[in-house]
Amino acid sequence: MPMKFELISAVPGNVASLRIALIPGAFQAPEDFQAAGFLSAVRDRRLDIDLVLVTPQLAHLTDRSALTRLHTEVVLPAQTSGRVSVWFAGISWGGFLALLYAADHPTELDGICLLAPYLGNRMINVEIGRFQSLANWNAEVVDAQDELAEERRVWRYIANRVPNAPPVRYLGFGRDDRFAAAQRLLASQLPPETVDVIDGGHDWPVWRHLWDRFLDRLTGAVPEFL
Secondary structure, eight states: OOOOEEEEOSSTTSOOSEEEEEEOOTTOOHHHHHHHTHHHHHHHTTOOEEEEEEOOOHHHHHTTHHHHHHIIIIIHHHHHTSSOEEEEEEETHHHHHHHHHHHHSTTTOSEEEEESOOOOOHHHHHHHHTSSSHHHHHHHOOOOSSTTHHHHHHHHHHHHOOTTOOOEEEEEEETTOTTHHHHHHHHTTSOGGGEEEESOOSSHHHHHHHHHHHHHIIIIISGGGO
């Protein structure tokens, strides 16, 4: 299945000051964002945000074509449109893809919103867990072209905090999320004010609640957020 993109303009015919690509999790579709109320949440707040609905497939990550298409279909058009800030907002596996893009393109994004991100399989968690800290793992583990190569790339991006890299502006997840252990490790690397933990697990009601809380920050509840 080809990767598709749909631009939802805040005001038809105009270019908004902020463009956010919504990247769903594995086996999810853009229609799920619509059904969960993500688009109406933006409209109801009358935010100057253009949304891009993305439909990546797991196979697109295997050959890395998802990263190329995100660059050519989302980032570059926004850059040529003028003074437009470009963010990625990813749910679960979509969050992993957003971080992987940031690792490959460390100056192209203005922000990242992560909702309950998947951060790698059990093997990478076990590998990192053998060390006293993420910094120790980062310093001692040598990259290898194996099944953990992409996971290591994401965690090195998290650990290194490269200057001028796109910041993770928001990390939200449920306390009972099945990936919460890795999400807490990510949270430990971020400014506390960017982390938002609520009750719940790994499901759409939690993600929608987090999306509302993220958007409320954009409305000015936290003026320094942008």
